[in-house]
Amino acid sequence: MSKIFKRPRSMKDVPTHYCPGCGHGLIHRLVCEVIDELGIREKTIAIAPVGCAVFAYDYWDFDTMEAPHGRTPAVATGVKRMLPDKFVFTYQGDGDLAAIGTAEIIHAGNRGEKISVIFVNNGVYGMTGGQMAPTTLLGQVTATSQFKRRADKEGYPIKILEMMSYLPGVVYLERTSIFSPKEIIKTKEAIRRSFQTQLDGKGFSMVEVISPCPTYWALSPIDAMKRIEKEVIKEYPLGVIKGN
Amino acid sequence: MKTGTKTRIDAERCKGCELCISVCPKKLLGKKGKVNKRGIQYIILKDADNCTGCALCAMICPDCAIEIK
Amino acid sequence: MKIKYLTTGNEACAEAAIRAGCRFYAGYPITPQNELIAYMSKRLEEIGGVFIQSESEIAAINMVLGASATGARAMTSSSSPGISLKQEGISYMAGCELPAVIVNVMRGGPGLGNISGAQSDYFQATKGGGHGDYRLIVLAPAAIQEMFDLTYEAFAIAEKYRNPVMIFADGIIGQMMEPLEFDKGIKPSGVTEKNWTMTGAKDRPPRCIKSLFMKEGALEKHNINLQEKYCRISKNETRFEEFETKDADVILVGYGTTSRILRSCVPLLREEGIKAGLIRPITLWPFPYNALSRYAKKNVKFITVEMNAGQMVEDIRLAVQDDTKVHFYGRMGGGIPTEEEIIKFIKKISI
Structure with a gap:
């Protein structure tokens, strides 16, 4: 009997280290489903970030490598330029991409590097213990914004996609979430469009996935999903930011 | 309504996050107090007969713990 | 051609x-x-x-x-x-x-x-x-x-x-x-076959x-x-070059630009009766400790000249294992040591 729903071929049959209700495992799976459906597992090279997803290479059954914190798009640039026929994507968290690696992501986009970027935005640094990220919402308490994030002291939540939409080299940008099955389907389709953009040789693309961090939001997994729907997507509106 | 599908939950893979419970349209999933090797109360399908195999639970599971045949 | x-x-x-x-x-x-x-x-x-x-x-x-x-x-x-x-x-x-x-x-x-x-x-x-x-x-x-x-x-x-x-x-x-x-x-x-590169996991297990x-x-x-x-x-x-070291009482040590200056100092010093030689490390790591240590037992002075405040001199001391034999002359901040300065320094410590 054919299976209606099973673990994708590109996802290793091992448990992940992620906390209960963490979005990373789900997004890893969506990436793998798209890779399997496009039939590109054997030509895929993934660049994992530093952060919670640093162990992504333990879960993906294709070529993977690490990059220093935030340098992920620079490493991907080196790989893709030498192997233009391979499929190269980075998987980055908001600390990796929107803080320490801001220069690398913007310039990779500006050069129109033909890479795909999966940007997982959960508004905190998970791996190091829930510190404030550039994407943390105003009013949010974290390990390093104990009196709530204040605009006049800690600045505003950064919207990387909107910033990058002005760069001509950037072809496709979409923000999605995973708080419901409907949004999960949309996220998968966005990942597919991003990957297809690269396969068509068109240029830089990125999908920002608004994802829960129940542990450092101090919410149950279900309440963390509700918070995204009620609160987070007001700051980070979902939809295609650039491209079609 | 029986659809002939079979939903299998891998108790050892389950982290008990309950996201599947929240999306099941027929509220067929739950916990029974049983724990897996990691000490986590895992999710079980309480009423297999009424499961339609819609796969929403599998879709939202962050741990690939649910398989539907 | x-x-x-x-x-x-x-x-x-x-x-x-x-x-x-x-x-x-x-x-x-x-x-x-x-x-x-x-x-x-x-x-x-x-x-x-x-x-x-x-x-x-x-x-x-x-x-x-x-x-x-x-x-x-x-x-x-x-x-x-x-x-x-x-x-x-x-x-x-x-x-x-x-x-x-x-x-x-x-x-x-x-x-x-x-x-x-x-x-x-x-x-x-x-x-x-x-x-x-x-x-x-x-x-x-x-x-x-x-x-x-x-x-x-x-x-x-x-x-x-x-x-x-x-x-x-x-x-x-x-x-x-x-x-x-x-x-x-x-x-x-030296082009090698590589079994570790990122090329996509085609017909082989994935690499990391x-x-x-x-x-x-x-x-x-x-x-x-x-x-x-x-x-x-x-x-x-490990690589180095030796010049006139066989009978040397004074071994100059330098690399890169300073080694060129030191090389011209050797004949000038010999004209003045100071038996000088030169050891020029080509690999700074691995450092040619043995090239220096085999002269350490002899009654030889080691003069290291660098365009810094004295950095390689620490490796010379490790090689020679006798600080009384190791001397340093350097110029910093883009200064270039001249033959005259170096010879004057050597004469001062030789007396």
Whole structure:
């Protein structure tokens, strides 16, 4: 009997280290489903970030490598330029991409590097213990914004996609979430469009996935999903930011 | 309504996050107090007969713990 | 057939990289290595390689890391402040065991310093620079021809040991002109079959390149393997040059630009009755300790001359194991020691 729903071929049959209700495992799976459906597992090279997803290479059954914190798009640039026929994507968290690696992501986009970027935005640094990220919402308490994030002291939540939409080299940008099955389907389709953009040789693309961090939001997994729907997507509106 | 599908939950893979419970349209999933090797109360399908195999639970599971045949 | 022409050290280095099979270069402008990046932008385009002027030195070294992971021969170059920025990437490359050639055309420091040639990055290059227990293979050319020859070889050495190699030059070697000669048909050497590169998991299990080892004891094992590799490198790759050392009472020690000045001091000192010789380390790591230690038992004085406050002198002391025999003369901040100064210093301590 054919299976209606099973673990994708590109996802290793091992448990992940992620906390209960963490979005990373789900997004890893969506990436793998798209890779399997496009039939590109054997030509895929993934660049994992530093952060919670640093162990992504333990879960993906294709070529993977690490990059220093935030340098992920620079490493991907080196790989893709030498192997233009391979499929190269980075998987980055908001600390990796929107803080320490801001220069690398913007310039990779500006050069129109033909890479795909999966940007997982959960508004905190998970791996190091829930510190404030550039994407943390105003009013949010974290390990390093104990009196709530204040605009006049800690600045505003950064919207990387909107910033990058002005760069001509950037072809496709979409923000999605995973708080419901409907949004999960949309996220998968966005990942597919991003990957297809690269396969068509068109240029830089990125999908920002608004994802829960129940542990450092101090919410149950279900309440963390509700918070995204009620609160987070007001700051980070979902939809295609650039491209079609 | 029986659809002939079979939903299998891998108790050892389950982290008990309950996201599947929240999306099941027929509220067929739950916990029974049983724990897996990691000490986590895992999710079980309480009423297999009424499961339609819609796969929403599998879709939202962050741990690939649910398989539907 | 030989090609012979007059060129700068920076351009000789770049041409050597091309001839050694370098097909990826990423860099960022900084004086005094700008001729190198400009040359690479032209030559790599001509031969179908990849040149990227990166947004930063940090991005440049990480692009090189990525290119190297595909098995390509890759290079970056910079000068002191830029090399400081690259240290993170160099540490990761050492940890991931990725080969690459990194050129440092040194300038005066600390901080922004100035743009004159200096040798004040010796500690950074030979004792670490970045974090963790790792070693860079450090080659110190003293002439334009050697800038070419060592850069050409650096790619093969890097690939052989899967380790970054640094070409350790200074602004003077980088920018001065001398004749350069090489075979017209020179081909890349030491090209190996690689079973570790990122190419996509087709007809083989997936590969992973990483420096993170979290399992109990795994990182210690990784480090033990690295140290064993560094031992092999020390055994096989240590290089130096000796000049008039057989009967010497005074052995001058210097590398790069200062070794050229010291070489001219040797006959001048001998004319004045001081039996002088020269040892010129070519690899600064691995350092040629044995080349020096075999003279240590004799009644020989070691005079190390550097364009810094005294950095290599610490390795000389380790080799000689008798501080009373080791003397240092240096100039800092872009100052160049003259023959007269050096001879005066030697006469003072010889009395």
